[in-house]
Amino acid sequence: MAQQKRLTRLFVHLLLFTGAALMILPFGWMLLTSFKTVTESTSMNPFVFFPSVWKWENYVEVLQQNNFFRLYWNTFAMVFLRIACSIVFSAMAAYAFARLKFPGRNFFFGLVLFQMMVPTQIFIIPQYLMVDSLGMRNTIFALLFPGLVSAFGTFLLRQFFMGLPKELEEAAKLDGCNIGQTFVRIMLPLVRSGMVALGIFTALFAFKDLMWPMIVNTNSNAATLSSALAKIQGAYSVDYPELMAASVLAIAPMLVLYIIFQKQFIEGVATSGGKL
Amino acid sequence: MNRLAAKRISRQTWGEWSWGWFLIAPTIIGLVVLNIIPIIQTAFLSLHKSGDFGRGNIYVGFDNYVKMFQDAQVWHAVGNTLLYALLVVPTSIALSLVVAVFLNGKIRGKSIYRTIYFIPMVAAPAAVTMVWRWLYNEHFGLINYVLSRIGINAVDWVGNPKLSLFSIAIIGIWSVIGYNMVLLLAGLQEIPKDYYEASDIDGASKMRQFFMITLPLLSPTLFFVIVTSLIQAMQVFDVIYMMIDVMSPAYNNTVSLVYLFYNNSFKYSNKGYGSAIVMLLLLIIMVITFIQMRAQKKWVNYM
Numbered sequence: 001m002a003q004q005k006r007l008t009r010l011f012v013h014l015l016l017f018t019g020a021a022l023m024i025l026p027f028g029w030m031l032l033t034s035f036k037t038v039t040e041s042t043s044m045n046p047f048v049f050f051p052s053v054w055k056w057e058n059y060v061e062v063l064q065q066n067n068f069f070r071l072y073w074n075t076f077a078m079v080f081l082r083i084a085c086s087i088v089f090s091a092m093a094a095y096a097f098a099r100l101k102f103p104g105r106n107f108f109f110g111l112v113l114f115q116m117m118v119p120t121q122i123f124i125i126p127q128y129l130m131v132d133s134l135g136m137r138n139t140i141f142a143l144l145f146p147g148l149v150s151a152f153g154t155f156l157l158r159q160f161f162m163g164l165p166k167e168l169e170e171a172a173k174l175d176g177c178n179i180g181q182t183f184v185r186i187m188l189p190l191v192r193s194g195m196v197a198l199g200i201f202t203a204l205f206a207f208k209d210l211m212w213p214m215i216v217n218t219n220s221n222a223a224t225l226s227s228a229l230a231k232i233q234g235a236y237s238v239d240y241p242e243l244m245a246a247s248v249l250a251i252a253p254m255l256v257l258y259i260i261f262q263k264q265f266i267e268g269v270a271t272s273g274g275k276l
Numbered sequence: 277m278n279r280l281a282a283k284r285i286s287r288q289t290w291g292e293w294s295w296g297w298f299l300i301a302p303t304i305i306g307l308v309v310l311n312i313i314p315i316i317q318t319a320f321l322s323l324h325k326s327g328d329f330g331r332g333n334i335y336v337g338f339d340n341y342v343k344m345f346q347d348a349q350v351w352h353a354v355g356n357t358l359l360y361a362l363l364v365v366p367t368s369i370a371l372s373l374v375v376a377v378f379l380n381g382k383i384r385g386k387s388i389y390r391t392i393y394f395i396p397m398v399a400a401p402a403a404v405t406m407v408w409r410w411l412y413n414e415h416f417g418l419i420n421y422v423l424s425r426i427g428i429n430a431v432d433w434v435g436n437p438k439l440s441l442f443s444i445a446i447i448g449i450w451s452v453i454g455y456n457m458v459l460l461l462a463g464l465q466e467i468p469k470d471y472y473e474a475s476d477i478d479g480a481s482k483m484r485q486f487f488m489i490t491l492p493l494l495s496p497t498l499f500f501v502i503v504t505s506l507i508q509a510m511q512v513f514d515v516i517y518m519m520i521d522v523m524s525p526a527y528n529n530t531v532s533l534v535y536l537f538y539n540n541s542f543k544y545s546n547k548g549y550g551s552a553i554v555m556l557l558l559l560i561i562m563v564i565t566f567i568q569m570r571a572q573k574k575w576v577n578y579m
Binding site for chain 2: 009012013015016019020022023024026027029030033041042043044047089090092093095096097100101102103104105108111112114115117118119120121122123124125126127128129130145146148149150151154178179180183204207208210211215225226227229230233240243244246247248250251254255257258262265266269270271273
């Protein structure tokens, strides 16, 4: 019996370990290839696993030729602004929808729900035409534009506000707080985990998005890390070490953030999944 | 006295109303400008033949829709998109459920496993596809090298029209397992432990416990994961765009509705036709979601 239990456990670990290895393997291969010479990367006989000399020049070349510092700046600015806008505006609206009574509340909340059910591609052409007619293509503002407000964030934070006890507001009212003060001083700090989750979702979505930056910021100085990769792929089609170096550079910031804040990332996804 | 009270209340109510409107104003104005008006515009555009940059639209009635239903490529795209969703959604959910169930027990290294499985979720699809393309490379790729060691000839994973959608689906599954696993694990942790203890006493096997306790009690989470993954899968674009260009022999067998929408709207600047394609996508997603909502009553248990 005990023997069988040990065997099952071994089997489970073996499966989980294999899965984990498959999850990391592409990243490992990306890293190894990024340090090879082109000859090493395309040598099949003998097959080269580790570069004989770690060729840092691949990175130097990719960094210089593609203006990567600019790409980092564009991406960070977009992610930061989208997080700020979605958290501020969504928290405001979410609180009103969760706790205040006013005419039109259900109708307006219906709009929020409706937006969440529609595929985002349906907004893209008109949004592009708006940015274009404002003369704002190839700017940070263009990257921010679709993320100015967030129906998803409003819905998510509303769920968090609804989970708070009503007595808090009654007590605040007795102490002479008006609605604005109650919202900012009492309620907002209590949904911090919701705001962190929203920030993480917003950052991931903005960072990974490919189509919008590709459409609206065609100028390579205004691209994001994601949209620049699409161009770089065309330019270096055979130089796999440099393509891999570019990929490493593009995923590095989010990967580093993830390793530092892994608990928040995973808990953010886990709690919000239960809320939606 | 009474009138005074009434006046006070109405002032308070008025205060609450104006705070409510003030707080929702940015979001609602934003939603109307960024989303509601664009839906109407897209529907409007789909009835037009567009000149450059949407100016000089010519009304053509339902011509775009008629053209769409006669366009073989649109049908390819519908088929490819549905096949992709059918490949990715059940497989990824089954695999993530297995991992989640394993990690829900007392197991060493639980949080490390969880962290690792989630990693693909934080990497940009553009970069991820690039490395997979390299792994899949017919002549120099790691996968074909490993296959050659066990005596299998080189496979053209990307260029072979019969295979490429499967290769793309593997990337899709790989990317999303960790995310689904985290959601399902959160659902599993909500199930009260006593249920398992009670059935242990009754001598139920682990398999039986899984089907009689775990699955029914997990069904609301499972439903949420299925609905959102299906909607996601129906909008697949990044991986296919990065992997298959328009000239590829596998294009017809891999192009998705969103890829076709992108090509028509922005590559060929035919925004009217692009709009019609995205309206079709909207319709398909609405039908699928509606079916799921109906089916939900049959298998989802809300406690």
